[in-house]
Amino acid sequence: MSGVFRLAGRGRIDPSRPVAFRFDGRLIRGYAGDTVASALLAEGRHLMGRSFKYHRPRGPVSAGSDEPNALIGVGEGGRYTPNLRATQVEIHDGLVAVSQNRAPSLRFDIGALNTLAAPLLPAGFYYKTFMWPRGFWDKVYEPLIRRAAGLGRAPEAPDPDHYALHYAHCDVLVAGGGPAGLAAALAAGRMGARVILCDENAEFGGSLLADAYSRIDGLTAMDWVARMVAELERLPNVQLLTRCSAFHYGPHNMVALNQRLTDHLAMPPADMPRERIWQVRAREVVLAAGALERALVFEGNDRPGIMLASAARTYLHRYGVACGRKAVVVTADDAAYRVALDLAEAGVKIAAIADLRPVPGGTLVEAARARGIRILPATTIQRAHGHLRVTGAELAPVGEGGAVGKGRAVACDLVLMSGGFTPSLHLHSQARGALRFDDALGVYLPGEAIERVRSAGACRGVFALDAVLRDGVAAGLAAAGGENGPEWRVTRQDAPGTGGFAGALPRRGPGHLALAFVDFQNDVTAKDVKLAVREGFRSIEHVKRYTTTGMATDQGKGSNVNALAIVSNVLGRRPEEIGLTTYRPPYTPVTFGAFAGHARGDQFDPLRLPPMDGWARARGAVFEDVGQWRRARYFPRAGEDMAAAVARECRAVRSAAGIFDASTLGKIEVAGPDAAEFMNRFYVNAWTKLGVGKCRYGLVCRDSGFVYDDGVVGRIAADRFHVTTTTGGAAGVLNMMEDYLQTEWADLDVWLTSVTEQWAVIALQGPRAREILAPLVDGLDISAASMPHMTLREGSIGGVPMRLFRVSFTGELGYEINVPSGQARAVWDRVWQAGAACGLTPYGTEAMHVLRAEKGYLIVGQETDGTMTPGDVGCGWAVSKVKPDFIGKRALALPAMNAPDRLQMVGVLTDDPLSMLEEGMQLVAAAHIPAPTSAEGHVTSSYFSPALGRSIALAMVKGGRGRMGTGLYAPCLDGPPLKVTLVDPVFYDPEGARLNG
Amino acid sequence: MQKFSVFSLAREAFGRHLGWRPQWRSVAPKPSYDIVIVGGGGHGLGAAYYLAKQHGLRNIAVVERGWLAGGNTARNTTIIRSNYLFEESSSYYEHALKLWEGLSEELNYNVMFSQRGCLMVAHTVHDVQVFKRHVHANRLNGIDNEWLTPEEAKAFCPPLNISPNIRYPVLGAALQRRAGTARHDAVAWGFARAASELGVDIIENCEVTGIDRDPSGKVTGVQTTRGPIRAAKVGVSAAGHSSVVMAMAGIRLPLQVNPLQALVSEPVKPAFPCVVMSNTIHAYISQSDKGEMVIGAGTDSYVSYTQRGGLHIPAHTLEAICELVPDFRRLRMLRSWGGITDNTPDRSPITAKTSVPGLYVNCGWGTGGFKATPGAANLFAWTIARDEPHPINAPFTIDRFRDGTLIDEAAAAAVAH
């Protein structure tokens, strides 16, 4: 066996499978089943980390997820992870671990000089200092503090692993697989309930894995666990999850679990996610979270080699490791006697058991006495000696009234402490369960809950094994709705612990320089807590925030009750009058990447592709994101930049024809006997008189009176409208339509159907559009006479059903060919081929923007920003004056909505035709006005117009429509302001001759 | 007041820190005050401080139903900036930012205001237009804001992922260098200490249960769980509970409360130099002095006073963080929590007189109240003391919802706070 502290024949490690890993560069040998901590302890090494503030040398206090000290960095490159607990990291061949928060080395850390300055660094010292000289804080002091703070270094490469997210439902979720959880899962599982049982450890059993004494039905505790797990595995309705922590209890019994799948494997399968988050909706939840042993607060209680008694028992029975050769046990609880007995049986010398209680008694105490272990009643530990490892304990008698007598030193290399057990209430508290203070146990226990949750076993203060099993069964039955559950006979067990201690241990002398730690990781001492109270921080939340106690990565699992007791003592108020700090999820830290799961890269957000995306990609289009859509922005030819490509595309549309994929437009079919009335109420426009086969530009306001969306609407039939919306507004408009239809206008007989995905839209625009299209539309007469601007026809194109709109967003003769999406590409190809001889050119969203800006057409979301009325953007004409009501009507009548100095849409020309404005530029009245000043308006759109051979822009300007010809200035970020003139926003073909051609 | 400095710290160190006195007097209520501020968060404590300091008033009480600054002051992500779009808003937030710049000195309390800069990242052409409009508008208003290319943004914040191959590539960013973060608790404690020193009574564990008015309708005091308190003026600065408190005076507010969640990672050595906000993909991140990555999540959609929300909301934010800063994928969430945000329809606050004489309200700060703390406190104090708003907060009335003069930052900018 490797490791001089390894005990042959003990533990649940596999001695036939040696494992080698590196810690701070040194090769360490352990066995399958070891953690980094157990393997290091097997070599006699306790020093594993440095603390946050004073850089004190630290070793593991615990053997589990509550570990505050032994934090390490694990892995290399993109797989490096900081701040993992050595007590949880399972070793495998090739694992690389490093210590943290030390320089140059773990044994010699320059930062430990901070300890010398400790008197100058009490709780909250930074609130009182670093204020002079002003301005030095973030330039000088803060960088220093930041470098000293932090724990491990942050990863510096992207994580190559992947993660998974899984939703699950069950009847009973059991969180915690110790005796109570196993009993509950079995009770519920045998009833046939769908059960999920999870445990954060690598194997089920909880405290039983470290229990060599108890016997259940004649079996050792570990054998009993094996039998229970075997039965659970046979039940098809039970799902067992190890290495899986229930970490978040959300509303309505949604509990999140974090399952770690690969970190313990040397060669994980490539397709296996590193972690998986389970979002479990449970009909009932049983919390079997157990209890955590409390540390004792005394001078030097942080020296490596000082640990929780229960941790030493776990290292002994689970890992076959003796944590030292000669131990001093300091306890206020019976359970530590069992630890002493077990260790003694394993060959560890027990120098003494110092018991804080005046008259310890009971079977365990007698057993220890019988074994010849020296028991010192009414004895405290005054201080621990040592630096990188504890070398001795100064034990001192506690007299009547708490006076501490002179101490005597006892040499040792291990100090085991037990202040009793604190039930784990985290999940219960997250479920918004009340907490109640139990005087007998001196701890908080779960009270009433608002969720369907019940606690079982040690997490509700039930400690005796037989009672725990009964409690688990009862909880499982209650959750599953049954009456008869399994029964087991506990044939040997320790009596439950009595006693317990919280707060700072009594000591002799004032201990001005003593550092007795409450929160190990954050270096919060008992004096810090007292100082906070002295300074008026009396709420426990204030104490936490002022001292940072309980804010370390263990979230106060080991420290909160001690901090509470100290505050309670100082204030002379009972603990329940002070309360506990809120338990904030997660129970233990959870990887960011696990939350992200598959939502990564292209999966980050659904990518919506219009039907002609493949065609555009094949032609080398450059794309832009518009909402979730990916749209072709322009189609550069060899050697063209964006400006050249867009100019060419624009010229093609104006001189011949262009083809554009407009399929992303939102489309809604409004049908039913009351369709026209619905449209009247919903849009600002009037619809009654719109003839079948005609189109109209429609504008939607909110009831606040501000423009919300727009689009062309065609009347397919008397009772049927084909509504289009902006690309980004489709879902919102439909939701708004449904809202009014379902909740305000129940009198209307109308159906709304989203048809965005069903209809693809091919825009064919330009003077030769008709020439290209006419031969393709299966005999439909699309001549100017029979199909003028703003009309629509149903027909077919090459046999494909079609709704043909004669509409234009370019100012040219144009059509929008609506065809079923599945056949759109074929239609597109036919149009494309037919247009080849006519100079048909594909154009993208950028050219579309330029062309519409030349015509002064607004884009909702670019000219408007949610604060514009129809009148502001020059669409006052669209607002019906006669309709009794429509959405926005009342608000549009407010005086402020009609104020003359409202921003109004205008055209803007730079005096220099080749200089370009930038979208977002502000307009002011004079060339040089010192800031701060107010703007006259701002530029919303700015392009180079190939048709005009100069720059053009649209802007929103105060009272702009009445200020045509006015000169303004546009300040630049760099350089002098640009002089501009306000003009009509229609720059091109104001008569609309081309449109109607 | 015990002056805080490195010298006093050293002096107290010799005295084993036994000489420190409570930072504020936590007292029982007197029967009567000139002014009662309802709500002991940063805004309320600050208002009391400025009433005493700048308006010469002394007979003031702050009543807090729980522990001081235990609401949104304790629950935000500490971002401070003033690069808002509309002149009304940016003036208000800039007023606050200027006060932040001198606050540690003013209060003799290190609030750790760190002007690390705030990058607002653009991912779409539309974002670029919107943020550039911010940059131009802010410049005009005398507020620093500049436009960075993706490469410049990465130089300012090296962990930022500017690869063109991600789902929503970074197209640029607006940078306000004077923006930053501060230590949220310290702001409240600093105001409490300074106000207390000026004679303000700070009354904790005192919940207001009613607002008393005389037959003319004028405010005469408040009923509390610690007894009635008479007051000529009552200023309500109750954040998520504004609707509840104001209803006691018969006033309905244009507010809806929503849960807002935030989280921190485990602490690591310095790795993130500034604040980064991405509205398009919903991510806000900075690193605290302690080393934790402080991350703001989105709001849950529904009204709730529970101070919690669904896990899918922070999960969505972490998706975005992992895209934006892929190196942080293996960092771990240490702690998450929720607050109650009081949102107005135009996402701008209300700091105003009300229709009830003697009753004033400062609310509607939604997801962005922390950054305004000294500014809102300062202007709320002005409004209460003079019974009229300061020109800066004059537009932030309740009446704007009646007459349509909204200040719609959310709609205008599509930028969350």
Added chain:
Amino acid sequence: MLLIDCPYCGPRAEIEFAYGGEAHIVRPAADVSEAEWEAFLYLRDNTKGVLAERWRHSHGCGRFFNALRDTRTDRFLAFYEIGTPRPETGEAA
């Protein structure tokens, strides 16, 4: 994540729904006073207690419906159809 019992589809996860704000707010005619319009459009009880609210099963049946929920706990007390009166729950608002 809330569990919402759509009256038409049964219990579903919150992510299938869109929130619709306070229920039973009647849209007035277009000739009301500014104050009445403001009250309709903007003023809300924002109840801390049992709130009547609207949800839409937007990723399901698409229907709007009402619910009673205690905003202090997020516990639902009732789900009911649009246009039907608020049920009596016996709990104080």
